[in-house]
Amino acid sequence: MNRLVYLLSILTVASLSARAQQRPPAISSPDVHPDHSITFRYFSRNAKKVTLSGEFLKAPVPLTKDTSGIWSVTVPPVKPDIYPYSFTVDSVQLADPSNTYIFANERFKRSIVDVPGDQPLVHSLQNVPHGKVSYRYYKSGTLGTTRQLLVYTPPGFNPNGKTRYPVLYLIHGGSDTEETWTKVGRANLIADNLIAQGKAKPMLIVMPYGNVRPAPMPDFTKDMVNDIVPFIEANYPVIKESKGRAVAGFSVGGGQTLNIGLTNPSTFAYVCSYAPYTATEEFKKNFTDWSPNADQMNKQLKLFTISVGTEDFLYEPVKQNIAMFQDKKLAVKSYIVPGGHTWMNCKQYLATTLQELFK
Amino acid sequence: MNRLVYLLSILTVASLSARAQQRPPAISSPDVHPDHSITFRYFSRNAKKVTLSGEFLKAPVPLTKDTSGIWSVTVPPVKPDIYPYSFTVDSVQLADPSNTYIFANERFKRSIVDVPGDQPLVHSLQNVPHGKVSYRYYKSGTLGTTRQLLVYTPPGFNPNGKTRYPVLYLIHGGSDTEETWTKVGRANLIADNLIAQGKAKPMLIVMPYGNVRPAPMPDFTKDMVNDIVPFIEANYPVIKESKGRAVAGFSVGGGQTLNIGLTNPSTFAYVCSYAPYTATEEFKKNFTDWSPNADQMNKQLKLFTISVGTEDFLYEPVKQNIAMFQDKKLAVKSYIVPGGHTWMNCKQYLATTLQELFK
Numbered sequence: 134m135n136r137l138v139y140l141l142s143i144l145t146v147a148s149l150s151a152r153a154q155q156r157p158p159a160i161s162s163p164d165v166h167p168d169h170s171i172t173f174r175y176f177s178r179n180a181k182k183v184t185l186s187g188e189f190l191k192a193p194v195p196l197t198k199d200t201s202g203i204w205s206v207t208v209p210p211v212k213p214d215i216y217p218y219s220f221t222v223d224s225v226q227l228a229d230p231s232n233t234y235i236f237a238n239e240r241f242k243r244s245i246v247d248v249p250g251d252q253p254l255v256h257s258l259q260n261v262p263h264g265k266v267s268y269r270y271y272k273s274g275t276l277g278t279t280r281q282l283l284v285y286t287p288p289g290f291n292p293n294g295k296t297r298y299p300v301l302y303l304i305h306g307g308s309d310t311e312e313t314w315t316k317v318g319r320a321n322l323i324a325d326n327l328i329a330q331g332k333a334k335p336m337l338i339v340m341p342y343g344n345v346r347p348a349p350m351p352d353f354t355k356d357m358v359n360d361i362v363p364f365i366e367a368n369y370p371v372i373k374e375s376k377g378r379a380v381a382g383f384s385v386g387g388g389q390t391l392n393i394g395l396t397n398p399s400t401f402a403y404v405c406s407y408a409p410y411t412a413t414e415e416f417k418k419n420f421t422d423w424s425p426n427a428d429q430m431n432k433q434l435k436l437f438t439i440s441v442g443t444e445d446f447l448y449e450p451v452k453q454n455i456a457m458f459q460d461k462k463l464a465v466k467s468y469i470v471p472g473g474h475t476w477m478n479c480k481q482y483l484a485t486t487l488q489e490l491f492k
Numbered sequence: 493m494n495r496l497v498y499l500l501s502i503l504t505v506a507s508l509s510a511r512a513q514q515r516p517p518a519i520s521s522p523d524v525h526p527d528h529s530i531t532f533r534y535f536s537r538n539a540k541k542v543t544l545s546g547e548f549l550k551a552p553v554p555l556t557k558d559t560s561g562i563w564s565v566t567v568p569p570v571k572p573d574i575y576p577y578s579f580t581v582d583s584v585q586l587a588d589p590s591n592t593y594i595f596a597n598e599r600f601k602r603s604i605v606d607v608p609g610d611q612p613l614v615h616s617l618q619n620v621p622h623g624k625v626s627y628r629y630y631k632s633g634t635l636g637t638t639r640q641l642l643v644y645t646p647p648g649f650n651p652n653g654k655t656r657y658p659v660l661y662l663i664h665g666g667s668d669t670e671e672t673w674t675k676v677g678r679a680n681l682i683a684d685n686l687i688a689q690g691k692a693k694p695m696l697i698v699m700p701y702g703n704v705r706p707a708p709m710p711d712f713t714k715d716m717v718n719d720i721v722p723f724i725e726a727n728y729p730v731i732k733e734s735k736g737r738a739v740a741g742f743s744v745g746g747g748q749t750l751n752i753g754l755t756n757p758s759t760f761a762y763v764c765s766y767a768p769y770t771a772t773e774e775f776k777k778n779f780t781d782w783s784p785n786a787d788q789m790n791k792q793l794k795l796f797t798i799s800v801g802t803e804d805f806l807y808e809p810v811k812q813n814i815a816m817f818q819d820k821k822l823a824v825k826s827y828i829v830p831g832g833h834t835w836m837n838c839k840q841y842l843a844t845t846l847q848e849l850f851k
Contacts, residue, residue, distance in 0.1 A: 159599060179582075179583035180584070223582055224538035225536070225586060227586040227587075227601070230585075230599065233598045239590075242601070265626045270622045291652070292650075292652070293650070293651070310592055
């Protein structure tokens with residue numbers, strides 16, 4: 134019955150929309166069923182072939198068309214998680230037109246589907262106090278421009294109170310945006326849940342935009358140290374010592390994390406790198422023939438972790454980098470887990486990190 | 493030269509990306525040129541036909557393919573503004589894969605292109621103090637769920653200070669989301685700019701999610717009055733009287749604005765409706781055979797405006813509604829301007845409203 138009411142209500146709006154925008158009819162996609170199977174739908178009278186690609190699938194699966202032009206497929210139950218997916222219509226890859234939740238990214242357009250667990254997952258919206266995520270502008274002297282960043286403040290945060298909070302600076306992957314850690318990684322909800330359970334300390338999480346174009350990537354290291362950290366410390370009641378600062382990031386952002394953290398150990402006492410992409414000039418320059426004072430760095434760094442999945446296409450180079458840091462006698466803690474170069478893994482890396490920071 | 497460095501830098505990441513995601517090559521689209529012409533690009537080796545649709549065009553225009561599979565078209569100079577657009581590849585409509593800026597909407601996926609003016613436009617990012625936009629969750633007792641809303645707080649906002657701020661509750665159009673007013677309407681930047689110029693009072697702008705599914709739309713009126721307003725007033729230093737509350741909205745949200753505002757004149761002293769869609773049961777129930785005490789309402793309402801464009805497909809019904817309210821002796825102020833049922837118009841309606849509120 135509810136679905137009927139829903140369809141009737143959107144048909145009213147659809148007739149408005151159709152006049153205004155010549156939009157396709159409203160259809161519901163994706164529909165996640167109680168047994169964790171999922172139905173995907175796409176409307177096209179003219180398409181010859183529609184397939185679904187998703188990170189819950191080993192290979193694309195075809196949709197079939199009914200007489201009204203609605204293509205659909207129901208995939209068998211999948212493990213509860215948040216997954217990116219897209220359709221390919223004839224030769225065109227696109228996000229699901231019926232789904233609001235878009236993977237925040239500069240280059241590809243994919244949708245995300247949230248399959249809830251029978252028990253709440255660490256990234257799910259639960260009945261706990263919620264922090265907030267603020268979109269702010271800061272001036273980057275390094276880059277000569279005004280950029281946007283996101284700031285998570287925990288439940289009960291008082292900007293004028295006496296509490297000084299620690300800060301995690303959290304960097305997205307290459308071609309992601311400053312929104313990917315909240316929109317796909319649900320960093321804010323993971324923090325809400327772990328703080329509510331007493332497993333993570335209340336902290337700020339700062340999510341900057343890590344891509345620097347057309348300038349080279351080392352400029353982001355400068356932007357972080359000279360612009361972003363000072364902006365946060367001028368505007369929020371935070372701990373202005375290395376013991377109150379952590380840096381973490383995924384993929385290209387994982388490489389940036391190593392560059393930023395390990396070349397500034399007096400600034401960041403926590404360095405957590407997720408499936409780092411390190412085939413960059415900056416990494417080569419920083420760490421080829423690098424001879425750190427390991428004793429001193431191991432005292433400065435309260436935590437230095439590298440996480441990667443065994444099916445990650447960067448698994449081998451990440452292992453080599455872990456070995457390289459071990460050769461240099463750095464106390465690097467490695468988390469080798471199942472899974473690939475995905476945001477499903479990335480959420481788990483963050484959930485692990487948050488429980489280790491600032492303790 | 494900068495473009496070359498840019499292309500080289502993204503080629504590095506592209507090779508990573510291609511391995512990870514089988515993404516298409518990185519191309520730049522849209523490119524807005526100094527003379528306000530715009531080049532759009534799309535990559536496909538297999539497509540037979542690619543066209544561009546945009547609200548700056550009277551009709552779709554074709555792209556042409558080069559030997560490397562990059563389709564492109566350059567459109568002549570357009571009037572500086574922010575415009576939605578999309579590609580149609582063979583029969584498939586899609587957002588520009590190369591453009592991060594997506595029109596926040598539940599049903600269609602379009603991109604937006606920002607054509608800057610020779611002088612800064614009212615919605616542009618200018619060198620002025622910036623407020624911030626916070627994403628928050630509130631519990632809706634009316635709807636029995638937790639929903640997200642966005643709160644703009646102005647520059648210098650102090651949550652613990654003595655200043656009590658007025659609040660504008662600002663509702664998106666049908667099938668838009670709580671993000672459309674910032675992502676497409678740039679409500680935060682319009683407010684920043686008008687506040688910096690002394691043309692608007694510092695205020696909060698609350699942008700809720702106005703769609704209610706599967707329940708009927710009147711539930712949003714209850715959600716606004718019984719859940720959203722109390723949530724804001726419990727969490728922010730605001731004026732808790734009608735003179736400190738305004739409601740405004742566009743299209744379906746413009747209809748909701750009339751329903752919410754005119755049935756609660758002791759709650760909202762400012763009611764500003766933009767191109768309202770009013771063919772709803774709620775509107776019919778509220779305003780058919782409605783006999784307001786006009787003298788009393790005209791005292792309660794410090795401002796009651798209805799805006800519409802002469803090319804808006806709702807122009808005729810909006811004019812009829814204006815006449816209906818005038819017949820009932822309400823002091824409705826109408827803004828009839830050029831333009832259609834677009835967010836280009838919508839931004840102008842908001843910029844006008846902000847200069848009239850709370851004065």
